[in-house]
Amino acid sequence: MARAILIVLDSVGCGGAEDAAAYGDTGADTLGHIAEACAEGRGDRDGLRSGPLHIPNLARLGLSHACEASTGKPLAGVTRSDAPQGQYGYGVEISQGKDTPSGHWEIAGCPVPFKWGYFTALESSFPxxxxxxxxxxxxxxxxxxxxxxxxxxxxxxxxxxxxxxxxxxxxxxxxxxxxxxxxxxxxxxxxxxxxxxxxxxxxxxxxxxxxxxxxxxxxxxxxxxxxxxxxxxSIPPPDETILDRLAAKGRPIVTVGKIGDIFAHRNTGEEIKPFGNAAMWAAALEAFARLPDGGFCFVNLVDFDTEYGHRRDIPGYAAALEAFDRDLPKLEALLRPGDLAVITADHGNDPSWPGTDHTREHVPILGFGPAVPAREIGRRASFADIAATLSEWLGVGTVGPGRPW
Missing domain, CATH: 3.30.70.1250 (Phosphopentomutase)
Incomplete structure (x- = not known):
């Protein structure tokens, strides 16, 4: 029986959201601007990293192709694979906002059907x-x-x-x-x-x-x-998610990072919450290695957002992407013939953008596994396509309003 792992690289957007102007984010492009900065030397930091953005494994799976489909431009300085080995495309958020719950819930098959409340006053913000x-x-x-x-x-x-x-x-x-x-x-x-x-x-x-x-x-x-x-x-999602469907079917679930908090601990299975990307990735690999057939592992790697995006730290963000890329083959080595791995993001947080907040962007989608055919999946009209694809792959029916690719 198939297994699946879903990895959210928190805030690793790929630009181009059609409604970005409504959020003051016209032109924001997290991955694109990081790659440009690195290619121009603005991503260098002594003792940390230097040169063009080096993410050969993500590029091999089709990341540059996904970014080019979203923005019309490949990632500057990143070697573009002639024949990507994964499924690649980008997702468009239909939920309003550019926040963590909206992005994750929609990824899990539950777009947000209402407008969130906000504290809009910059000073004396709370009533x-x-x-x-x-x-x-x-x-x-x-x-x-x-x-x-x-x-x-x-x-x-x-x-x-x-x-x-x-x-x-x-x-x-x-x-x-x-x-x-x-x-x-x-x-x-x-x-x-x-x-x-x-x-x-x-x-x-x-x-x-x-x-x-x-x-x-x-x-x-x-x-x-x-x-x-x-x-x-958090408040709980207002409708069924892939976690709910899998739990109802008795499937093993492991969530790593802040997934439990985001989903109000509803059907989040075994929750593992270490501190920092390196520890969370190590925990995710260990959990996936022991995950039984039919199981699902849902991972959030938050440092991209909290440590580098909000702090507008381009070299730190680039180094974190490169660190994840170096370790990606460890996951590939764990994949069994029927397994599916998906890498995506929940929103953007362009470290070159004014201010310190998230940015309204498309997100890249990469799917791969030993028996997963490499192909372009194009523009996905909702992040919910991810849940639809994963739930169908795991044999529990299509969850949410999305369409499998």
Missing amino acids: SDLVAAIIREGALPGILGNKHASGTAVIDKLAEEHIRTGKPICYTSVDSVLQIAAHEEHFGLERLYDLCKKARVLVDPLRIGRVIARPFVGTAETGFTRTGNRKDF
Whole structure:
């Protein structure tokens, strides 16, 4: 019986979204601009990487072809395979927004049928009654932040005041999100989680997608660092996903990274959540190696987004892509004759783009396996085509409104 693994390279978009203008993202192209920067020397960093973007394994599977189909341009400096060995194309998001839940839910076969709520004001972002309720329910002396902000920047700016006053740092972005940062030792990790659970209930009427606990450690002398104990408190998908269908059929499921949080832990099977791309990829390979026949492994590699996209770090992003590419043959070696592997993304986060937020983009789609015929799959009208293809491959019927390729 076939197995499948789905790998989301968080934020690795490939440009060209037709409705990008509505999001202020006309011209954004995460992969394209990273490749251009590397080809021009703007992706170099001493001791980290240099030269053109080196991703021969992804290129061999058809990544440059997928990007060219999306934008009309191949990846600058990346050797273009004459005969790609995988199935390659790109996906168009039909859900509104450019956020993590929308992208992942649609990939899993459940496009978002409603408009998310957002905190649009750049300063004093949260309604006064919500702030009052958070303070009351959390027995807090107050909150700090209350604005749109980069997480690392707002923690660096407000951490000392947070420790002195006991007030958590609350901030948001263009995503449908309320983020709460607090010091693991001075505020307490479990107390932070409990506060986020209460905030989750408070923002439900506003249709806010996620409340995110952002714990950090450190001192003013050593600097402050976010830890791997982040936890997302999401609303559940509004309809069936591939995870639901597989669980109903009794299939083994393993989810790696923040997949459990994104799907509100609904039918997410064995959840594995190490910290950092390298640890998550190692865990994914180990989980897939022991995955029984008929099983499904769903992986999110978040560092592309959190560590490099939001921080507008082109050399770091390029190095992370190259590291993933180097390790890709380890997965290929684990694939059995009936297996299908799919690599995609949930949105863009162009590190050359103004600001620090996600970008509205197409996403690349690569499919491969020992018995998977290499071919172009073209433009997919919804990310939901991914779930439709995987569910059909696994023999549980077509999940969601997408069309298998």
